[in-house]
Amino acid sequence: MLLAIDCGNTNTVFSIWDGARFIATWRIASDHKRTADEYFVWLSSLMMLTKTEATISHAIISSTVPRVVFNLRVLCDRYFNCRPLVVGRPDCKLPVAPRVDQGTTVGPDRLVNTVAGFDRHGGDLIVVDFGTATTFDVVDSDGAYVGGVIAPGVNLSLEALHMAAAALPHVDITKPARAIGTNTVACMQSGVYWGYIGLIEGIVREVRRERVSPMKVIATGGLASLFAQGTDLFHSIEDDLTMHGLVLIHDYNKENANA
Secondary structure, eight states: OEEEEEEOSSEEEEEEEOSSSEEEEEEEEOOTTOOHHHHHHHHHHHHHHTTOOOOOOEEEEEESOHHHHHHHHHHHHHHHOOOOEETTSTTSOOSSOOOOSTTOOOOHHHHHHHHHHHHHHOSSEEEEEESSEEEEEEEOTTSOEEEEEEEEOHHHHHHHHHHHOTTSOOOOOOOOSOSSOSSHHHHHHHHHHHHHHHHHHHHHHHHHHHOSSOOEEEEEETTHHHHHTTOSOOSEEOTTHHHHHHHHHHHHHHHTTTO
């Protein structure tokens, strides 16, 4: 079975793919200090508690936190006796190479989302990912990543607002009942929610203006469903987009191992 690992700035997700479906998915806070042994104790305990019988034979990693990769690779090598593919490394091939400025390093999560988005929706696509940062990935007609946009994440913006203005409290993001808030919390929630709706619609509008072909828009990430309530922009919400992309990239490399 395949162990797919998606390490973001905030959380790391582990999923087990049995060849037809994901039989288990678990999440842990990203921490570069966590050792391979700690990962294994946590992961094996969850597998026993959930009665997940799985023999891991392959692994693939996507990580936006470079310092975490070493211990994840040790985890796979030491405890599962397999050498993981790492998205973004030269030995991990992509179906279509990205077309960006020479010398540019594209985030592994963006490459994975591009592969998954193209597989499910075809080209001429914008993938909006609500993570620690809010990213917009532009997928060309042949499935190539051709650039995009990076904006501050929603929770990051809320935290910055709270830290910079002593009188403003920390608030949770939610869709407000009205745009005009009648108390401080409601005012902040309205500003963040509708401000991000404006940001999303504005960036998509400008991207579409620069493209010749009509562009579909899909969303992924923890807050995608929440923001979909405030706009009709999204053609689809994809909760498992990144994991689907990891499976596709692993299969592509397995099929082209000797190419």
